[in-house]
Amino acid sequence: MSNNVLEDLYQVVLDRKAQYASSGESADEIKKKSYTCYLFSQGENKILKKCGEECTEMVIAAKNHDNNELKNEISDLLYHIMVLCAEENLPFSEVEAVLEERSKKIGNLKVFKQVDHET
Numbered sequence: 001m002s003n004n005v006l007e008d009l010y011q012v013v014l015d016r017k018a019q020y021a022s023s024g025e026s027a028d029e030i031k032k033k034s035y036t037c038y039l040f041s042q043g044e045n046k047i048l049k050k051c052g053e054e055c056t057e058m059v060i061a062a063k064n065h066d067n068n069e070l071k072n073e074i075s076d077l078l079y080h081i082m083v084l085c086a087e088e089n090l091p092f093s094e095v096e097a098v099l100e101e102r103s104k105k106i107g108n109l110k111v112f113k114q115v116d117h118e119t
């Protein structure tokens, strides 16, 4: 594995998508071998449901101030987001590019309105 854990994970997800597309197995068989292939076999609604579920679990972990649980839930969410990107044919590198572009900006883009209470 290279230093870029996210890129490597996305590549595994893409490999599983290709693997699923070429396998003629049932969902039960697929699930035993690869959870990622199973998600692709279930389609967009299932993947979106999982993203929502993992996001809620992340929020609950944060509300409980349980950082051990929180890091696991964030990891689950990131994985499911990658499956969603692959399902939608959105290269994860495009998400990284948006973050990189934003990192070049200094300060907040919003201009704070100064209210003059004297007038």
Ligand SMILES: N=c1c2ncn([C@@H]3O[C@H](COP(=O)(O)OP(=O)(O)OP(=O)(O)O)[C@@H](O)[C@H]3O)c2ncn1[C@@H]1O[C@H](COP(=O)(O)O)[C@@H](O)[C@H]1O
Residues within 6 Å of the ligand: 009, 012, 016, 033, 034, 035, 036, 037, 050, 075, 076, 079
């Ligand atoms: N990062 C993950 C990852 N995070 C979470 N999960 C799986 O997500 C599932 C979430 O559990 P749930 O109880 O919510 O779901 P479930 O009851 O098993 O099934 P459903 O409710 O979704 O039908 C578990 O089965 C976890 O194993 C993941 N499965 C895979 N990966 C990565 O994907 C790679 C390829 O995995 P496979 O496709 O399984 O080989 C792995 O090496 C990991 O790097």
